[in-house]
Amino acid sequence: MKNKSAVAAIAALSALIAWGLHFVFTRFPTMPLAASEQAAHVDSAWNGLLIVEGAIYALVMGYLIYCVYAFRAKKREEQGQKFDRSRGRFVEVAWLAVSVALTLSLAALGSHELRALISDPTADIDIEVRASQFSWEFYYPQTKTFGDKLYMEKGKRHRIILTSKDVIHAFWVPEFRLKQDAVPGKAIPLILTPTKVGEYTLLCNQLCGRDHYDMRAIVSVLEHEEFEKNMKAEF
Amino acid sequence: MTEFFASLTAGVLVFVAGYGGLQGPLGRQAACVLAYLAALLVFLCVVGGAKAMRAYAQGREPEEKHGIARYFSFDVDHKVVGVQYTVAAVVIFLVGGTLALIMRLELARHGLQFLMPDQYVTVMSLHGITMVVVALIATAGGLGNFIVPLQIGARDMAFPRLNALSFWLLPPAVILLLSSPFLGGLDFGWTAIAPLSTQGTTIGKQLFLLAFVTAGFSSIFGGVNFVATVLTMRAPGMGWRRVPIFTWSIVAAAIIQIMGTSVVAASLIMVTFDRVLHTTFFNSDLGGNVLLYQHLFWYYSHPAVYIMILPAFGAILEILPVYARKPLFAYKLVAGALLTITALSFIVWAHHMFTSGMWMLLKLPFMVNTELISIPTGVVFLAVMGTLWKAKLRLDSPMLWALAMVANFLIGGLTGIPLADAPTDLHLHDTWFIVAHFHFTIMGGAVFGFFAGFHHWFPKMTGRRLNEALAKTQCALMFVGFNAVFIPLFWLGNHGMRRHVADFPAWMDPVQTFASLAALVVGSSAIVFSYNVFISLRGGEAAGENPWEALTLEWKTPSPPPHGNFKTPPVVAGEPYDYGASA
Numbered sequence: 001m002k003n004k005s006a007v008a009a010i011a012a013l014s015a016l017i018a019w020g021l022h023f024v025f026t027r028f029p030t031m032p033l034a035a036s037e038q039a040a041h042v043d044s045a046w047n048g049l050l051i052v053e054g055a056i057y058a059l060v061m062g063y064l065i066y067c068v069y070a071f072r073a074k075k076r077e078e079q080g081q082k083f084d085r086s087r088g089r090f091v092e093v094a095w096l097a098v099s100v101a102l103t104l105s106l107a108a109l110g111s112h113e114l115r116a117l118i119s120d121p122t123a124d125i126d127i128e129v130r131a132s133q134f135s136w137e138f139y140y141p142q143t144k145t146f147g148d149k150l151y152m153e154k155g156k157r158h159r160i161i162l163t164s165k166d167v168i169h170a171f172w173v174p175e176f177r178l179k180q181d182a183v184p185g186k187a188i189p190l191i192l193t194p195t196k197v198g199e200y201t202l203l204c205n206q207l208c209g210r211d212h213y214d215m216r217a218i219v220s221v222l223e224h225e226e227f228e229k230n231m232k233a234e235f
Numbered sequence: 236m237t238e239f240f241a242s243l244t245a246g247v248l249v250f251v252a253g254y255g256g257l258q259g260p261l262g263r264q265a266a267c268v269l270a271y272l273a274a275l276l277v278f279l280c281v282v283g284g285a286k287a288m289r290a291y292a293q294g295r296e297p298e299e300k301h302g303i304a305r306y307f308s309f310d311v312d313h314k315v316v317g318v319q320y321t322v323a324a325v326v327i328f329l330v331g332g333t334l335a336l337i338m339r340l341e342l343a344r345h346g347l348q349f350l351m352p353d354q355y356v357t358v359m360s361l362h363g364i365t366m367v368v369v370a371l372i373a374t375a376g377g378l379g380n381f382i383v384p385l386q387i388g389a390r391d392m393a394f395p396r397l398n399a400l401s402f403w404l405l406p407p408a409v410i411l412l413l414s415s416p417f418l419g420g421l422d423f424g425w426t427a428i429a430p431l432s433t434q435g436t437t438i439g440k441q442l443f444l445l446a447f448v449t450a451g452f453s454s455i456f457g458g459v460n461f462v463a464t465v466l467t468m469r470a471p472g473m474g475w476r477r478v479p480i481f482t483w484s485i486v487a488a489a490i491i492q493i494m495g496t497s498v499v500a501a502s503l504i505m506v507t508f509d510r511v512l513h514t515t516f517f518n519s520d521l522g523g524n525v526l527l528y529q530h531l532f533w534y535y536s537h538p539a540v541y542i543m544i545l546p547a548f549g550a551i552l553e554i555l556p557v558y559a560r561k562p563l564f565a566y567k568l569v570a571g572a573l574l575t576i577t578a579l580s581f582i583v584w585a586h587h588m589f590t591s592g593m594w595m596l597l598k599l600p601f602m603v604n605t606e607l608i609s610i611p612t613g614v615v616f617l618a619v620m621g622t623l624w625k626a627k628l629r630l631d632s633p634m635l636w637a638l639a640m641v642a643n644f645l646i647g648g649l650t651g652i653p654l655a656d657a658p659t660d661l662h663l664h665d666t667w668f669i670v671a672h673f674h675f676t677i678m679g680g681a682v683f684g685f686f687a688g689f690h691h692w693f694p695k696m697t698g699r700r701l702n703e704a705l706a707k708t709q710c711a712l713m714f715v716g717f718n719a720v721f722i723p724l725f726w727l728g729n730h731g732m733r734r735h736v737a738d739f740p741a742w743m744d745p746v747q748t749f750a751s752l753a754a755l756v757v758g759s760s761a762i763v764f765s766y767n768v769f770i771s772l773r774g775g776e777a778a779g780e781n782p783w784e785a786l787t788l789e790w791k792t793p794s795p796p797p798h799g800n801f802k803t804p805p806v807v808a809g810e811p812y813d814y815g816a817s818a
Contacts, residue, residue, distance in 0.1 A: 031662075032730045045658040053649045060645055063620055068638060073560070073627035080561030080626035080815040091621065092565050099613040106652065107603045113658040114602070118595050162592075167431040168525065170590060170665065174731035177662040179590045183526065184430060185519025188592040205590075205665045205733050209422045209431060210353045213736035 006070065014062030021054045035175035035200065035221070037193035038117055042177040045113040052106065117178070123159035123191055125152075131162065131169035131182040134211040136202060143231045150202055150219045152194045153227040160190040170206035173219055181206055194221040238283055239307040246278035246407065264511040267438045271445050275407050282403055283309025287396055297396075299798070309403060311395035314796065316402050317381025318696060321689070323405060324373035325768075328682070329761060330413070331365035334358050336758050339720075343751040345741045355737035356422050357415075357439075363425030364412055364443070368450060370677050371539065372405065373685040374546035375492075376457060379485045381696055382688075383461065385789035385796060386479050388470025388805040393463035401456035404449050411446035415439040424735060426536070429517035429528035433509040441510060444503045451500040454542075458492025461485050470788065472807035479787045479811045480563060480570060481688075484549020487573040491538045491545075491580060499535035502528055529591055533584035541580045543677055544644075545573055547684025548615050551637040554691050555622045557785045558634035561815035564621025565614065572611035579608050589660045598657040605655035612648055616641075631783070632706035636687035639714045643679025647672060650725065665735075668728030671721045679717060686710070693771075694778030698794040701775060705767035709760045716756030723750050787811050 030050060031043055071080070127150070128139040138147035152158055162171055162182035171190065172179040180190040204215035222230060253270025261269070287309050290297050300308050305315055306322070337358055341350045350358065384392055392398045415421055419437020427447070432440060465486050469478070506528070508514040515521035517528050556563045563569070585593060585601040619641050628634065650672040653659040663669060686709075694700050723746045724732070732739055739747065781790040786809075792801050 028726060030726070030729055042658050042662050045656060046653060046662075049653050049656060049659065053652060057645060057649055060616065060620070061642070064623070064638070064641065067620070067623040067626070068628060068630075071559075071623060071626045071628050073629050076629060078560065078627040080559050082561055082815045082817050083564060083621065083624070088564065088621070092568050092617065095613065095617045096610070099610050103606050103609050106656070107606045110602055110606075110656040110658055111599060114598060117658055117661070118598075167434065168428060168591075172665075172733075174662075179661050179664055181591050183519075183592045185523075185525060186592055201731075203731070203733055207356070207422075207424050207428070207431070207735040209434075210356065212356070213352055213733075213738045 006066065009070070010059075010062050010066045012062075013065055014058040017061050018054060018058035021058065025050065025054075033175050033196070034177070035173075035194055035196040035198065036177065037195055038191070039175070039177040039195075041113045041116045045110055048109050049106065052102070121159075121189070121191065123157040125156050125158045126161060127152075127158055128161045128163065129171060129182070130165065131171070131204065131208075131215075132165040133167060133209050134204070134215040136204075136215070136217040138217075140231065145231055150217055151227060151230050152192070152219065152221045154194055154197050154221055154223055157191060157193045160192060162188045162190060167208050168206045169204045169208050169215070172203050172205040173200050174203070175200050179205055197221050197223060236304045236307045238281060238309075242278045242281035242283075243406075245281050246274045249277045250274035263436060263438055264441055267441045268445065268507065268511055271411070271442075275449065278407055279400070279403060284400065284403070287311065287399065291396065309399050311391075311399045312798065313380050313384050313392045313395065313398060314696075314800075316392075316398050317377055317379070319402050320372050320380055320405075321377030321696070323402075323409075324369050324377050324685070327365050327409060328369045328373070329765075331362050331369060332758065332761055334362035334365065336754055338362060339751040339754040341737055342739075343748050344744055345739050345747075347737055350737060352737055353420055353422060356424075356735065357420035359735060360421040360424050360443075361412060361416065364447070365409075366677070367425055367539075368405075368409070368412075370543035370681045371450075371454060374550055374681065374688055375461075375485060375488050375542060376402070378481075378550065378685070378688045378692060379461065379546060380457075382692055382789055383482050383485050384464060384468070385695075385792065385800055386482050386787050387465060387468060387473060388788045388801065388807065389464060389468035390799050390801075390804075392460050393468060394460050397456050398460050401453045401460065404453035404456075408446040408449040408453070411442040411449070415442045415446075418442060426532060427503065427506060428532070429506055429509070430519075430525060432506050433517055441507070444507050444510075447503050448500050448507075451496045451503075454492045455496045458489035458496070461489035462493065470805050470807050476567065477807055477809075477811055478570075479553060480566065480573075481546070481549040481553040483570045484545045484547075484552070484573050487549075487577045488542045488545040490574075490577050491542050494581065495535035495538045495542075498531055499539075502531035502535075505531075526588070526591055526593055529588050530585070533587045534581070537584045537587060538577075538580035540673070540676065541576055543681040544684075545576065547640065547681045547688075548573065550684045550688035550691070551640050552615070552618055552622075553787070554633050554637045554687055555619060556812040556814055557691075557783050558629045558631060558637075559622050559626035559814075560629070561622065561626050562810070562812040563618060564624075565618045566812065569614050569618040572614035575611040576608060579604065579611070583608065583655075586655050586660070589657050590664050602655055602657045606652065609648065609652065616645070616648075632701065632703055632710060633687050633691035633783070635707060635710045636683055636690055639710060640680060640683035640687055643675055643683055643714075643717070646722075647675030647680050650675060663728065665733065666728035667724045667732040667734065670734055671724035671728060674717075674721050674724075679721075683713075686713075691783065692789075694782045695789055695794045695796070697772060697775075698778050699771055699775030700778050700782060701771045702767050705763055705770075709763040709767065712756055712760035712763060716753050716758075716760060719753035720750045720757060786813060 126141050130137040138150050164182040164184045169182045176192050200219040202217040202219050250270045253273050254266050257266035287297055297311050341348050419439030421443055423431045505516045509516055515523040517523045517525055519525050583605040586605045589598055778794045788805050
């Protein structure tokens with residue numbers, strides 16, 4: 001009998017916490033604007049995790065708060081109740097089974113989105129992005145043009161080929177999500193498909209020394225005609 | 236104490252003379268390395284190492300000092316070493332915390348306030364490495380050294396001189412770290428990623444590398460000692476099923492210390508070779524491999540976080556049954572879980588490298604392996620939750636710290652999954668999301684766990700009780716302040732706040748200012764703590780043998796325990812957590 005009311009109380013507390021989380025996450029969106037096709041995959045993986053983990057958090061916190069309130073000792077000499085061993089064993093096995101299943105399904109979800117992100121290496125436009133302490137350089141081998149900004153065309157697949165002249169840097173535009181280091185001695189491709197016209201900021205995301213904080217560049221996503229015009233004007 | 240100050244002076248003089256003399260013929264980097272090695276040797280000999288070795292060679296008992304001077308000497312009693320580690324950890328924690336407040340002050344608004352960018356990076360790097368040292372030594376080194384031999388009924392550690400050596404390697408490391416800002420500074424965080432760390436000609440960076448290697452040896456010696464002690468020196472009757480869970484956690488951490496630390500030391504020595512001898516391990520122009528550094532570094536440095544957190548798990552699992560007045564739930568399963576974490580910790584390192592440009596299919600196994608760690612970690616939560624069920628909780632300060640640790644680590648653990656998950660990590664990597672995540676695990680988990688253990692064992696270590704009201708105030712201030720600082724940082728990280736930078740877009744100002752103000756609350760908790768320790772040491776209530784009515788062996792001897800720990804060697808006849816009434 002007493003166990004039933006405890007379960008009801010824990011369920012109510014957990015529901016309250018879950019509602020609170022939901023309220024906060026809708027009021028303050030957890031991710032910035034999504035401006036690339038790849039962002040959709042990242043966000044889908046993220047949202048899956050957010051739901052599962054929000055639920056786990058609500059349940060565990062609900063349980064803990066209930067226990068601390070309901071099982072506090074009123075007098076110091078009171079003693080807790082020992083657990084029945086066979087029921088204890090059942091709880092252990094059940095807990096393990098659930099956590100293994102949950103972990104494997106989260107890993108499966110992650111693998112699924114990872115596959116979507118890395119399976120297709122083809123691209124329409126190549127851009128060589130050369131990093132050095134503390135600036136970015138952009139070169140378009142197909143049109144043999146240099147850019148002072150990173151111009152990209154909406155809806156096209158871009159292969160960003162990252163190189164570095166000195167130390168490790170990293171390419172990150174938060175709205176595009178994906179991040180990739182630029183490593184000396186390597187040319188590392190990163191496929192991005194911008195979906196929204198606008199100006200974004202490219203940030204160096206690997207500590208590269210004194211002026212790392214200031215290593216930024218403007219990213220400009222343009223419609224097809226604008227992009228073509230720019231490629232000609234640039235040279 | 237004269238030996239202590241003499242050794243410091245001698246060490247500094249040898250370094251300055253050696254560096255000055257060798258700089259001409261050998262160049263700065265080589266001179267710095269050689270002068271440091273000589274200075275370290277002189278320091279260790281003068282501080283008492285030479286005397287201890289002579290006594291050992293002549294078959295004499297080491298000379299015993301009394302009073303406060305004991306703690307400044309090369310004393311081989313595990314209880315002295317435990318106190319030395321604990322005090323060192325707290326002092327370095329206050330230094331690292333001050334650095335954190337300086338950073339939060341700089342970060343209160345966008346743009347640069349009062350630090351130049353290179354100063355900010357230096358402060359940040361030092362905050363990182365000092366806090367890493369704190370997290371590595373506080374619970375494992377401090378509480379572990381004091382409590383583990385008592386808990387298993389041993390007279391001392393297996394290798395008492397090695398124990399003293401492992402502590403006395405730390406002061407030189409900390410002195411090197413704290414002098415590096417005045418000798419060129421650091422610009423590579425606490426990770427010293429090559430080739431940024433092989434660049435540059437100032438010796439600040441070289442001092443960092445030497446300090447890291449020195450602290451590494453300290454850690455290896457400590458790990459060897461713990462494993463040997465627990466393997467061979469348990470009291471009669473203490474089979475593996477009766478070993479207290481805190482001791483289990485220290486063994487689990489010690490195995491990582493032994494197996495991992497040499498690898499990171501190798502990677503830092505390779506960087507030193509690149510700097511001093513112009514080898515090209517990490518120079519891609521001359522056939523080196525840049526990614527090799529990260530593989531070697533993270534092979535240790537991810538397991539290192541388990542050196543920090545496993546003893547904290549052990550501490551709170553040790554504490555919970557005492558204050559819940561019932562047995563630890565799933566004791567055997569959770570002891571196995573701690574060892575499982577140790578085993579898994581060595582096959583997850585490359586989750587730090589999802590964006591590094593390593594072969595992309597490697598992302599998959601490292602993602603899955605990392606997520607598997609949530610299963611044994613879940614078992615720790617099961618033990619916590621099972622122990623609380625139908626308990627009679629005494630909400631004394633150690634219990635409050637333990638519960639706060641569980642609440643923090645729940646967030647820390649859950650936010651680790653999006654970082655293990657490759658698709659989301661590609662966005663979150665190296666942002667403030669991960670900064671907030673590891674602060675929730677290391678600060679919220681390891682440091683709160685340390686404080687739980689500190690409050691639980693302080694009466695045993697000193698013979699006096701802490702002031703409960705102040706202890707609870709400190710806990711409340713730190714819990715609220717800490718959560719208020721770091722929860723907003725998750726959100727900022729997702730929205731484009733990078734790690735390691737002093738500047739950010741103006742729209743982040745309100746959130747940043749809020750976090751800076753909350754940091755002051757955390758700072759105030761440190762003042763309450765220092766005051767509490769100070770007044771309790773001077774006039775705290777006498778603790779008696781067993782103030783918390785606990786069953787493990789450390790409570791069956793006077794507080795503080797006499798030389799040799801037990802008047803009569805204890806024999807174990809029952810389970811360590813046999814509290815409570817049968818149903």
